[in-house]
Amino acid sequence: MHNPSSEAQIRSLIGHWQQAVVARDIERIVSFYADDIVSFDAVGALQYSGKAAYREHWQACMQECPGPGIFEFHQLQVRAAEALAFAHWLAHCGGTDAQGQTKACWMRVSAAYELRDGQWQVVHEHWSAPFDMQTGITQFDLQP
Numbered sequence: 584m585h586n587p588s589s590e591a592q593i594r595s596l597i598g599h600w601q602q603a604v605v606a607r608d609i610e611r612i613v614s615f616y617a618d619d620i621v622s623f624d625a626v627g628a629l630q631y632s633g634k635a636a637y638r639e640h641w642q643a644c645m646q647e648c649p650g651p652g653i654f655e656f657h658q659l660q661v662r663a664a665e666a667l668a669f670a671h672w673l674a675h676c677g678g679t680d681a682q683g684q685t686k687a688c689w690m691r692v693s694a695a696y697e698l699r700d701g702q703w704q705v706v707h708e709h710w711s712a713p714f715d716m717q718t719g720i721t722q723f724d725l726q727p
Contacts, residue, residue, distance in 0.1 A: 589663035589703075593670060593696055596703050597659065604654050607645055613638045617697065617704040625690060625710040650679025653687045657727055668696040668703070673727050674710075688712065688723035 596615060603611035613634055622631040624640060631637040659672040670693070677687025695707040714721045 586663050586665055589665065589668055589698075590661045592703055593661050593663050593668045594659070596696070597656070597661075597670060597672075597694075600705075601654060601656060605652060607652070609638065609641055609645065612641055615705050616708075617699065617706045620705055621707055623707075623709040623711070625712055648678025648680055648686075650681075650683065650685070652676070652678040653685070656692075663696075666698040670694050670696070689725055689727065 600612065600615045603615075616634045616637060618634050620631075620634055620637055622637050622640075623629075624631060624637075626644065627640055628636075631640055653676055655675040657673045657675065659670065661668065661670045663669075672692050674690045674692050675687060676690055677685065679685045689712070691711050691713075693709045694705055696703050697706045698704075712721050712723055713725060
């Protein structure tokens, strides 16, 4: 059953998490994740299990692009019930590398949230980019 109050809470959580990423605040970023999160990120491992592993991944991402970042969300959709919620959106993300080059692409994001002890937490996150099946090349140049 749809819950408008839960939906508003999830939208707020996503906004605060997005601000934490833009601020490059690793501790704040991972504060939104459940201890037992499972993430299917587009970069690195096949999956990250647990907050500690995902924190290390976020740290590595921030080191890869030490300059100003791009982290814009478009077409955000949220479905929320009393204790479970799901969201998906398109993210334009990237950053500036150590040589000063800015690189950004569009990614697809989906996330699952669970209300635990009165606090919404991300229990699953999935980032992906489409690829060409014939060449195996990721299609980072696609636009929404």
